Amino acid sequence: xxxxxxxxxxxxNGDETMTVSQARDLMREKDIRHLPITDAAGKLVGIVSxxxxxxxxxxxxxxxxxxCREESVMILSRPIxxxxxxxxVCVYPxxxxxxxxxxxxxxxxxxxxxxxxxxxxxxIVAVGDMxxxxxxxxxxxxxxxxxxxxxxxRQGEMKKxxxxxxxxxxxTGSILVARGIQGGDGRKAFFPYLLTNNVARVKQKLIEQxxxxxxxxxxxxxxLPKKS
Amino acid sequence: xxxxxxxxxxRFLLHVTGxxxxxxxxxxxxxxxxxxxxxxxxxLMQIKAEKAKQHWIETVHHxxxxxxxxxxxxxxxxxxxxxxxxxxxxxxxxAMLAVGGVLKAVDAVMEGEAANAFCAVRPPGHxxxxxxxxxxxxxxxxxxxxxxxxxxxxxxRIGIVDFDVHHGNGTQHIFEKDNTVFYYSIHEHPSxxxxxxxxEFDIGMGDGEGFTKNSPVLPGRxxxxxxxxxxxxxLPAMSAFQPQFLLLSSGFDAHVDDLMSGTNLSTExxxxxxxxxxxxxxxxxxxxLVSVLEGGYHLDTLPIxxxxxxxxxxxxx
Ligand SMILES: [Zn+2]
Numbered sequence: 001x002x003x004x005x006x007x008x009x010x011x012x013n014g015d016e017t018m019t020v021s022q023a024r025d026l027m028r029e030k031d032i033r034h035l036p037i038t039d040a041a042g043k044l045v046g047i048v049s050x051x052x053x054x055x056x057x058x059x060x061x062x063x064x065x066x067x068c069r070e071e072s073v074m075i076l077s078r079p080i081x082x083x084x085x086x087x088x089v090c091v092y093p094x095x096x097x098x099x100x101x102x103x104x105x106x107x108x109x110x111x112x113x114x115x116x117x118x119x120x121x122x123x124i125v126a127v128g129d130m131x132x133x134x135x136x137x138x139x140x141x142x143x144x145x146x147x148x149x150x151x152x153x154r155q156g157e158m159k160k161x162x163x164x165x166x167x168x169x170x171x172t173g174s175i176l177v178a179r180g181i182q183g184g185d186g187r188k189a190f191f192p193y194l195l196t197n198n199v200a201r202v203k204q205k206l207i208e209q210x211x212x213x214x215x216x217x218x219x220x221x222x223x224l225p226k227k228s
Numbered sequence: 229x230x231x232x233x234x235x236x237x238x239r240f241l242l243h244v245t246g247x248x249x250x251x252x253x254x255x256x257x258x259x260x261x262x263x264x265x266x267x268x269x270x271x272l273m274q275i276k277a278e279k280a281k282q283h284w285i286e287t288v289h290h291x292x293x294x295x296x297x298x299x300x301x302x303x304x305x306x307x308x309x310x311x312x313x314x315x316x317x318x319x320x321x322x323a324m325l326a327v328g329g330v331l332k333a334v335d336a337v338m339e340g341e342a343a344n345a346f347c348a349v350r351p352p353g354h355x356x357x358x359x360x361x362x363x364x365x366x367x368x369x370x371x372x373x374x375x376x377x378x379x380x381x382x383x384x385r386i387g388i389v390d391f392d393v394h395h396g397n398g399t400q401h402i403f404e405k406d407n408t409v410f411y412y413s414i415h416e417h418p419s420x421x422x423x424x425x426x427x428e429f430d431i432g433m434g435d436g437e438g439f440t441k442n443s444p445v446l447p448g449r450x451x452x453x454x455x456x457x458x459x460x461x462x463l464p465a466m467s468a469f470q471p472q473f474l475l476l477s478s479g480f481d482a483h484v485d486d487l488m489s490g491t492n493l494s495t496e497x498x499x500x501x502x503x504x505x506x507x508x509x510x511x512x513x514x515x516x517l518v519s520v521l522e523g524g525y526h527l528d529t530l531p532i533x534x535x536x537x538x539x540x541x542x543x544x545x
Binding site: 140142143144145146148169196197198199200201203204213215216217218 | 248249250311312355362363364394397419420421422423424425446447448449486487488490525526
């Protein structure tokens with residue numbers, strides 16, 4: 001749940017004096033798309049993405065044009081400090097996945113540098129790390145079964161569901177809750193991911209308690225506009 | 229009628245999984261009782277099980293896992309690798325016996341004594357990985373049979389069709405880099421069903437790329453979807469691969485009555501699968517096919533489906 005667990009801890013960073021060309025080569029060599037830039041003390045001063053570099057260069061479609069080539073050479077020899085995003089959005093190691101998700105969405109960035117309270121670069125967290133983190137949070141890196149359960153939206157349904165699952169001695173990888181999935185019928189859907197193969201009995205018990213098992217295709221067809 | 233082999237041994241009941249476990253001895257007891265009652269059992273060539281030589285288990289499983297499993301049983305541990313993989317003192321011997329029995333069924337077909345065979349074994353095998361037990365499975369019966377066919381009988385290309393409702397992760401992993409064994413599985417979609425593997429993008433890797441194929445089926449779907457996927461996915465894949473022997477991981481848990489899954493295959497839908505697989509074996513393998521029981525947990529339905537399956541094998545339907 002915390003950034004420190006899921007961030008890339010191996011520091012690959014540049015400094016402001018390196019050229020755009022050097023930065024580009026480093027990113028290619030390390031196969032990364034975001035390069036944090038630090039000062040001599042290791043403090044984060046900026047970040048540059050492969051996209052920043054690409055969009056600064058003239059299109060390589062017109063490779064033959066000599067003025068373009070000159071322009072490219074000129075840009076590539078400039079210091080990276082002139083191209084980077086200064087004082088970028090960053091997170092602390094003790095921030096959460098929730099923070100990272102919302103920041104990535106708000107600022108439309110694919111990676112956030114991670115700094116400590118002194119501003120020293122400690123790592124970076126990218127979209128790929130978020131995917132891995134969520135796969136783990138949902139428990140789906142482990143074998144299990146996903147139930148799709150519809151329940152009335154009232155207090156106590158979640159408890160009933162969890163009690164039934166734990167009475168069966170089944171461990172749970174995650175439970176996702178979705179409201180309004182059934183289009184205004186006032187029910188909500190639970191998606192418990194159970195770390196077991198053995199789901200026949202727990203399903204039977206849930207059905208006996210009035211829960212409905214949702215079928216994906218049937219659900220989708222119900223969402224389509226009704227022919228009148 | 230064809231000469232169909234039937235492997236069963238009462239010692240398969242000695243793997244006791246405890247109260248309320250779906251993979252219970254009654255599964256086999258009821259299968260055999262039903263075959264007896266209908267008179268079908270008497271028409272089949274009986275195959276007796278004997279313990280597999282450890283060498284054959286080692287073609288698929290790591291020696292340390294084999295020993296760990298043996299010791300866990302001997303020391304009275306309640307389970308291995310996950311608490312749903314229950315074990316008792318006799319589980320190891322039973323698993324050895326199941327593998328050995330399947331290998332004898334393979335021999336019977338290769339020697340021409342039987343045209344094909346069904347193996348009513350416990351414990352099942354397709355979830356068992358190289359180095360660990362999973363999903364009620366300890367030794368991967370079918371995977372070991374494939375290696376045995378290659379090493380002992382020199383059969384080059386083996387087709388495995390797994391129609392258990394769960395993906396056979398163990399079998400897939402064991403052969404994913406191998407272009408001599410084609411693993412095809414049709415199962416409930418991994419977003420919903422145990423163990424969560426077996427997506428269409430799993431197609432094998434390295435030399436084995438293109439020799440694994442998965443057809444996930446969404447919960448709620450049944451006969452029509454199975455018919456379509458088997459026709460569109462399995463048949464062309466097997467035509468291209470040209471297997472010389474067909475091994476089946478036969479699971480009966482995709483049936484609408486079986487709450488272990490959300491798929492709604494009917495009894496008729498299963499018959500379609502049985503017919504198609506027998507035809508497939510005839511077309512490419514001279515009819516040579518060994519079918520091995522995996523899952524199937526609805527105790528009223530399972531014996532009927534197995535009996536139907538055997539009728540198709542024996543050309544009685
Ligand atoms: Zn199964």
